[in-house]
Amino acid sequence: MIIDSHQHVFWHGRDDAGLIADMDENGIGLAWLLTWEIPQHPVYADNYDYHALLNPARVRPDGSHPGIPLEDLLIARSRYPDRFVLGYCPDPTAEKAVALFESACDIHGVRICGEWKFRMPFDDPRCLELFKSAGRRRAPVVLHLDVPYLRDPAGRPVYQPKWYGGTVANLERALQACPETTFIGHAPGFWREISGDADADPAVYSTMPVTPGGRLFQMFEQYRNLYADLSAGSALGALKRDLRVATELLTRFSDRILFGRDCYGGALQSFLKALQLSDEVRERICHGNAQRLLAK
Helix, strand or coil, X not given: CEEEEEECCCECCECHHHHHXXXXXXXXXXXXXXXXXXXXXXXXXXXXXXXXXXXXXXXXXXXXXXXXXHHHHHHHHHHCCCXXXXXXXXXXXXCCHHHHXXXXXXXXXXXXXXXXXXXXXCCXXXXXXXXXXXXHCCCCEEEECECCEEECCCCCEEECCCCEECCHHHHHHHHHHCCCCCEEEECHHHHHHHCCCCCCCCCCCCCCCCCCCCHHHHHHHHCCCEEEECCHHHHHHHHHCCHHHHHHHHHHCHXXXXXXXXXXXXXXXXXXXXXXXXXXXXXXXXXXXXXXXXXX
């Protein structure tokens, strides 16, 4: 059995039936469906780039888009109740964000806090209160990390308007502030830290050889509440940079790595099959860790 721990619905040209067809084609029995809330605020205006990928039925009267709301997840689960587990993460700046999350757990059976994808630091007090609530509920938090600055070839910092969460330093402070909460890292800003030269690399999706000293290894060693999913091109691209390093990371931390796709297709399955991983490691990644997290 494979559990896809990072998935969305009604986007990239597929409805819930299309997602189920893709899951069946790729041998995936269960998926964690995650929301992605886009607040109605000018700072998120650049997310208009995503509109062609999102559900047109959800466009707001002013032309902005709310992203992937909880309503769409509820529709999908009502039609396929045995195939989806729901996640939900409200905007932490919203009034009563913690209460909204807890109500979603109580009313709709939400089991995951995610996807967290907001233009604010992870260690903002409003985020920490939401994360602590998730910890009390034993709900893992799925985080999207994109750094606010990258270095140009001359070493100068260049601002990245589409940043989320801050840096690994912000993530580390959240890990320290919420030791009872399980965090699942995801996205380019997280996976760039597989390499020791992450601070100097100018690319969002690096293809350069991995150098020693990647902070991911250090953080996995230090923080037992840090997990990661293998979703999207960010994880797969990072692992492909060095197959030896990929094998080492997946083996050493196999109890905290989750299979996840973020979209469709079998590219991740094919990659994992090509690596020299033990059956035990594969089982943990493909379903065991996801089952254990939601069994708490």
